[in-house]
Amino acid sequence: MSFSVTEPTNGTKWFAGLLVVAYAIITLVPLLWIIATGFKSPTDSIAYPPVVVFEPTLEGYVNLFTDRTRATDDMIEAAGPPETWYDEIARSRGTVITGPSRYGERFLNSVIIGFGSTFLCMVLGTAAAYAFSRFRVPLKDDLLFFILSTRMMPPIAVSIPIFLMFRNLGLNDTHLGMILLYTAVNLSLSVWLLKGFIDEIPMEYEEAALIDGYTRFQAFYKVVLPQAATGIASTAIFCLIFAWNEYAFAVLLTSGTAQTAPPFIPNIIGVNGKDWPAVAAGATIFLVPVMVFTVLLRKHLLRGITFGAVRK
Amino acid sequence: MAQIRIENVRKDFGAFNAVKSSSFTIEDGEFFMLLGPSGCGKTTTLRMMAGLELPTSGEIYIDGEEVGQKPASQRDIAFVFQMFALYPHMNVRKNISYPLQSQGMAKPAVKQKVAEIADILGISDILDRPVGGLSGGDRQRVALGRAIVRDPKAFLMDEPLGALDAEFREHMSEELRALHDRMGATTVYVTHDQLEAMQMGDKIVVMNHGVVEQFGIPQEIYDWPATKFVAQFIGSPPMNFLEFNGAVGANAEQVEFAEAKFAIPKHRDGAKGALTFGIRPEHIALDDSAPYRGVVLAVEYLGTTQIVTLDTPNGTIKARATSNDAVRIGQRTGLRFDPRTISIFGADGHVLKSAANERVVTHG
Numbered sequence: 001m002s003f004s005v006t007e008p009t010n011g012t013k014w015f016a017g018l019l020v021v022a023y024a025i026i027t028l029v030p031l032l033w034i035i036a037t038g039f040k041s042p043t044d045s046i047a048y049p050p051v052v053v054f055e056p057t058l059e060g061y062v063n064l065f066t067d068r069t070r071a072t073d074d075m076i077e078a079a080g081p082p083e084t085w086y087d088e089i090a091r092s093r094g095t096v097i098t099g100p101s102r103y104g105e106r107f108l109n110s111v112i113i114g115f116g117s118t119f120l121c122m123v124l125g126t127a128a129a130y131a132f133s134r135f136r137v138p139l140k141d142d143l144l145f146f147i148l149s150t151r152m153m154p155p156i157a158v159s160i161p162i163f164l165m166f167r168n169l170g171l172n173d174t175h176l177g178m179i180l181l182y183t184a185v186n187l188s189l190s191v192w193l194l195k196g197f198i199d200e201i202p203m204e205y206e207e208a209a210l211i212d213g214y215t216r217f218q219a220f221y222k223v224v225l226p227q228a229a230t231g232i233a234s235t236a237i238f239c240l241i242f243a244w245n246e247y248a249f250a251v252l253l254t255s256g257t258a259q260t261a262p263p264f265i266p267n268i269i270g271v272n273g274k275d276w277p278a279v280a281a282g283a284t285i286f287l288v289p290v291m292v293f294t295v296l297l298r299k300h301l302l303r304g305i306t307f308g309a310v311r312k
Numbered sequence: 313m314a315q316i317r318i319e320n321v322r323k324d325f326g327a328f329n330a331v332k333s334s335s336f337t338i339e340d341g342e343f344f345m346l347l348g349p350s351g352c353g354k355t356t357t358l359r360m361m362a363g364l365e366l367p368t369s370g371e372i373y374i375d376g377e378e379v380g381q382k383p384a385s386q387r388d389i390a391f392v393f394q395m396f397a398l399y400p401h402m403n404v405r406k407n408i409s410y411p412l413q414s415q416g417m418a419k420p421a422v423k424q425k426v427a428e429i430a431d432i433l434g435i436s437d438i439l440d441r442p443v444g445g446l447s448g449g450d451r452q453r454v455a456l457g458r459a460i461v462r463d464p465k466a467f468l469m470d471e472p473l474g475a476l477d478a479e480f481r482e483h484m485s486e487e488l489r490a491l492h493d494r495m496g497a498t499t500v501y502v503t504h505d506q507l508e509a510m511q512m513g514d515k516i517v518v519m520n521h522g523v524v525e526q527f528g529i530p531q532e533i534y535d536w537p538a539t540k541f542v543a544q545f546i547g548s549p550p551m552n553f554l555e556f557n558g559a560v561g562a563n564a565e566q567v568e569f570a571e572a573k574f575a576i577p578k579h580r581d582g583a584k585g586a587l588t589f590g591i592r593p594e595h596i597a598l599d600d601s602a603p604y605r606g607v608v609l610a611v612e613y614l615g616t617t618q619i620v621t622l623d624t625p626n627g628t629i630k631a632r633a634t635s636n637d638a639v640r641i642g643q644r645t646g647l648r649f650d651p652r653t654i655s656i657f658g659a660d661g662h663v664l665k666s667a668a669n670e671r672v673v674t675h676g
Contacts, residue, residue, distance in 0.1 A: 204397030207364050210384040211391045212458070213414035226401045 037280035047274040053290070059093070060277025064088045064103050064169055064268065064285075068095040089157055103282060106264040111289065114244040117182035121239045122232060124183070125190030126198075130160075130220060134206075135199040142194075147188045155185045156248045166253055173254045181253070182243040189242075190235045197231025198224065233300035237293065243289050261286050314375035314465040314498055316361060321370030321380075323356050323522075330356045330521040333370070333619055338466075338500060338515070339565075341490050341654045345513035346502045349545065353522040354502045355470055361500060362468050363387050385414075390459035392469040396451045398443040398458070405439040408457040410651065415462065429457045432491070448476045448592055452484055456491065466498040474509070480600045483511055506546045510534065518542045528672055534592075535653065536669035541662045543590050549619060553627035559584030560664060567656065572604040572623040575651035578667035581658075588657040589626070595650035596631035598639065602646030611639050622647065 008016070037045050039056040052116065068090050071079075079096060082088040090097050131137060132144060162181065163172075171177030201224060209219035227230075247262040265282040268275055316338040323331040325602055331353040338344045346354040356429035359365040361372060363384030372380040379387050390411075398407050412422045430436040433453045438446065443454060452472065459467055472488070473481045489512050492499050502508050509516050510530040518525045518533065518541075524537040524621070537543035543551035547563065554570035562582035566575050574589070600619065606629070618635045621628060624647065633639065656664045663673055 134314060202395065202397065204393045204395055205399060207362075207384070208391065208393060208397040208458075209366065209398070209410075211387075211389065212411035213385045213462075215383075215385060218414075223399060 001272040006070055023104055034280045034283050038277055040280075042275065042277060045280070046274070050114035055275075057089070057205075058086075059089050060275075060281040061277055062089050062264045063278035064281045065101050066090065066097045067099050067101050069098050070094060071096045090239050103261070103264065103268075105259045106259055107285065109175065109254075110244060110260040110262070110286070113178045113258070114240055114289075116175070117186065117243045118181040118236055118240040120179060120183045121186045121190045122236055125194050125235065126225075126228070126232060127185055128191045129198050130224065133193050134203065144192070150184075151188045158250055159249065162249075163252055171253075171257055173258045175258045178250070178254065178258055178260070181247060181249060184241075186242055190239055193235045193238070194228070194231055197228050197235075201227045230271065230300045233297040237297055240293060241290055315373075316466055316498060316500065317371075317373040318357070318581045319371045319373070321357070321360060321372060323353070323360060323365060324368045328520055331360070331367075334522075334524045335520070336517050336524060336527045337548055338498060340498055341584040342495045343489065343499045343514045345500065345509040345516040346500060346519065347509040347513075347516050347545075348504065348519035348525075349507060350504055352519045354504075354517075354519050354663045356499060356522075357472055357519070358468050358502045361466075362389055363389050364391075376564070377596045381434065388464050389466045390462070390464040392455050392459050392467065392472045394471040396475070398451060398453040398454055399454060402445060402531045403440055404435065404446070404454050404457075405441050407443060407454055408439075408461050411458060411462045425429050425461060426457075426515045429461045432460075432494075433457050449480055449484060452476060456488075457505055460491075460495065460497070464497075466482060466500065467492075469499065469501045471502055471504070482510075488512070493497055506667070507548065510546070518545060520545070521657075522563060526673075532672045536672040537590070537655060538663055538673045540588060540590070540657050543655065543663075544656075547592060549593050550630075551592050551659075552596070552629035552631075554589040554591075554624065555586065555590060556585055556626055556628065560587065570604065573605075574604070575652070576654045576656060579656070579667040580665040580670055583656075583658045586659045590657055590663075591629075592653060592654040593632040593655040594628045596629070597648040597650070598633055598637065599648040604647050604649075605644060606647055608639055608641050608643045608645065611641060 004278075026052055036054075038060045039058070040051070040054050041057050041059060044051050044054045045060075066086065071091075071094060076091050076094070076096065082091055087097060132140060137143065150180075166181075168174045169177075171180070205223045205227065206216075206219040209223045210216065214222065247261065250260045251263040254263065262283070265279055265286065268278045268282060318337070319335050320333050320483040321335070322329070322333050323330060334353075334357060346358060348354045354436050356365060360367050360380075361374075363379070363382055363386075367380050371378050371382065374387060374389065383621075384391075399410065400412070408426050408429060409422045411644055412425060418427070426439070427436065433456060435453050435457065437452060438450060438478050443451065446454065452475075455472070473484050476484055485508060493640060501509075501512065513530055515528060516530055516533055517527045520541045526533055526542045533542060534546055537546065537551065540553065543553075554569070557571045558567065560579055560581075560583055562579060564582065565578070565589075566573050568574070569589070594617075604624070608620055609628065610621040611624050612619040612621075616635060617632050618637070618639065620631045620633055620639050622631060622645075629647075639645075652668065655669065656666070658664055663669060665673060
């Protein structure tokens with residue numbers, strides 16, 4: 001058999017395949033566990049040893065989206081026959097639905113704050129990265145280091161000053177406050193990543209556009225942005241994932257109006273005993289937007305992660 | 313089309329001085345070469361004409377209008393980049409029509425104009441292809457198309473053939489020159505390749521260390537270099553320098569060194585001390601009866617001619633001889649220099665004025 005530098009041997013291919021499968025199992029099992037638990041009954045969810053084959057139920061989802069109260073059999077009977085399928089599930093557990101839960105609002109808050117901060121981060125990050133990449137900015141290196149240094153400690157380390165600041169500014173428990181906070185935390189990452197991507201775009205493209213009669217802004221908008229799309233997409237995913245999953249600041253700074261889903265989900269546990277299926281259902285739904293966003297941008301993400309190292 | 317006039321233009325990048333007080337004029341319709349080694353300021357000079365860099369001081373006139381501090385978009389010039397800089401996210405047609413769109417030209421007119429240009433350049437069949445997959449030559453043609461499509465006042469080209477392989481360069485340079493002759497457009501062309509400059513240019517500016525060394529038509533620059541730098545940079549092999557200590561009187565018609573006398577063009581300037589006697593390889597004849605002698609060190613055969621390297625009392629020189637002359641390595645021979653073609657350089661590297669070169673060389 002001839003030896004080739006570029007073509008792996010069969011043994012290597014098998015080994016690589018096994019590694020990928022093993023890694024996939026390690027990362028996917030907890031995810032599958034959460035998704036499965038969402039469809040389990042409360043008894044199945046805490047069974048030991050764990051049940052793998054079970055009768056699926058939507059009880060967890062019903063409990064997630066509704067507020068219920070415990071009722072006696074007489075009361076249930078007096079209320080008449082159940083009107084909907086979810087009424088039926090609730091009554092089979094000796095409860096009646098009193099109204100929708102706050103999960104929907106919290107989820108919407110997460111969407112507003114997560115995507116809002118990501119958008120703001122991209123706008124400011126791209127502009128700053130472009131300036132750092134193209135213009136002679138005084139103290140450029142020092143400024144870039146300063147921007148990076150804001151990420152050198154865990155953001156939560158400054159939670160007390162931020163809490164006090166937010167209280168004095170009236171930003172506690174507001175959408176605007178959370179958007180600004182997540183933008184501030186993510187901006188350093190996005191400036192650095194985007195600067196790398198913009199540096200890779202030859203300056204000649206913009207110069208060609210300038211000579212073709214366009215203004216600097218038009219050249220930026222029509223020539224640089226399409227070129228940087230890959231970088232912008234992958235940076236946006238990183239920013240969104242951080243803002244979407246952030247827990248500590250959300251617990252500290254939000255309680256009502258602007259509370260996001262992460263601090264809300266654990267609250268479900270305490271309402272009617274340990275309702276693991278409802279928690280799992282909340283987590284499952286919470287995964288969906290980031291997953292959709294990532295899948296939509298995955299083509300860019302894959303190209304983006306190589307950082308333009310491969311160039312035609 | 314337009315005349316471009318550069319007056320006392322200077323460019324500093326921080327403490328680094330890229331271009332020192334340059335002045336020259338590019339006449340309407342000229343094919344003008346900016347020639348020099350890398351880092352000599354030629355590209356910076358071109359970029360200042362384009363408006364991609366603003367001069368630190370001095371004026372740039374395009375068509376009589378002072379544009380030194382105007383942005384590129386207001387100068388109505390076209391620029392061809394070395395790496396072509398075609399917009400990678402657009403196809404060929406869009407690339408060529410992009411400059412017209414910025415002028416707000418109506419769509420049917422754009423379409424017609426693009427078709428016309430594509431026809432001139434022979435790229436009609438690739439108009440709807442993405443630029444990514446094009447060959448070097450086609451990219452070059454698209455880049456030219458984008459430049460000529462809006463009939464600018466001038467074309468500025470920054471080593472446009474530098475990214476092509478040698479075989480294709482030759483072809484493209486002819487195509488470029490033919491295109492220029494057809495359109496009669498003022499063209500400024502930056503190159504570090506002296507052959508390209510002489511082959512294509514109507515006029516050449518030779519720059520070095522941010523200074524304009526000489527400015528004129530190719531033949532004058534080749535025959536009557538103003539400085540030792542120009543003499544060495546232009547010509548392959550370059551002009552030979554015989555260093556000697558001696559004197560040239562004003563009105564002298566000969567110079568003496570190494571116990572030999574050499575006739576030279578009647579000199580206007582006199583000088584003495586460390587001087588340099590400059591002569592092109594093709595003006596040296598191997599003639600055994602000549603008093604000045606050298607020993608053959610090497611022979612390079614080039615087809616119709618051969619380059620003979622000789623050791624002389626004043627350094628190593630190269631002579632160009634016809635290839636049917638029999639020359640042996642180690643042979644001792646006399647050297648005769650054509651007196652009409654000699655330049656003498658002073659210690660500062662500038663040529664001394666003589667009856668032969670005074671028309672060409674002006675000391676600034």
